[in-house]
Amino acid sequence: MKINRCGQAEALTKEMFQKVLGEIKNDSHRLIFALCWYTTERPSAILQLQVSDVYGSARVPLEKMVIAARTRKDKKTREVPIATALRQELKAYSAPSEGYLFPGRAGHLTFSAYDKGLRRVFEKLGLRGFSTYSTRRGSLTTLSRSGAGIRQIQALSGHASLGNLQRYIEVSDSEVAAIAAML
Incomplete structure (x- = not known):
């Protein structure tokens, strides 16, 4: 924060x-x-x-x-x-x-x-x-949470590196818990 x-x-x-x-x-x-x-x-x-x-x-x-x-x-x-x-x-x-x-x-x-x-x-x-x-952080996170692929988001945002792009995308505790439940 x-x-x-x-x-x-x-x-x-x-x-x-x-x-x-x-x-x-x-x-x-x-x-x-x-x-x-x-x-x-x-x-x-x-x-x-x-x-x-x-x-x-x-x-x-x-x-x-x-x-x-x-x-x-x-x-x-x-x-x-x-x-x-x-x-x-x-x-x-x-x-x-x-x-x-x-x-x-x-x-x-x-x-x-x-x-x-x-x-x-x-x-x-x-x-x-x-x-x-x-x-910037909100729009990229919104796209990710809406199901857009990371490469699509990269194409829109102009990030050269996926690593740099990923720093902008928020992941909530509930999202982590939801994927953990998939295992």
């Missing part, structure tokens, strides 16, 4: 994700949060998205969005299908005509600004141990 910004963030469940999403009033923060969940991407890469990475002409969401190598920790470009629910969030967002999807004073919106806003929402909802990475 994450305590005083140390340790591993708790994973959000799909229900928690929906609750938090509904509580975020800032349009940019809401879309960043949704993009992190539906793409399983790090917030730092999402903050650096360009309008053209997500929208086509007339600001219509693309079928697949591009997360450029320059924004990612592993320096590899990803193409991620835009899920129906994410498409609705993108349609509702008033995107700038060009440049950064989330403009800020000196380029794009800062990680710090997003982090502070999200921490306020978590605090308001009484959610302790959650952080900006809770979307």
Whole structure:
């Protein structure tokens, strides 16, 4: 559990994700949060998205969005299908005509600004141990618990290593007990 910004963030469940999403009033923060969940991407890469990475002409969401190598920790470009629910969030967002999807004073919106806003929402909802990475951990855990194969999850998340991917997926005591009962 994450305590005083140390340790591993708790994973959000799909229900928690929906609750938090509904509580975020800032349009940019809401879309960043949704993009992190539906793409399983790090917030730092999402903050650096360009309008053209997500929208086509007339600001219509693309079928697949591009997360450029320059924004990612592993320096590899990803193409991620835009899920129906994410498409609705993108349609509702008033995107700038060009440049950064989330403009800020000196380029794009800062990680710090997003982090502070999200921490306020978590605090308001009484959610302790959650952080900006809770979307990534939660979406990957949700996919695993829903029966998606680990290689499918790896293809969506862009993890080069299964070992690194597995660190993001939560396993509960009841899940361990259930597989032990199979023996």
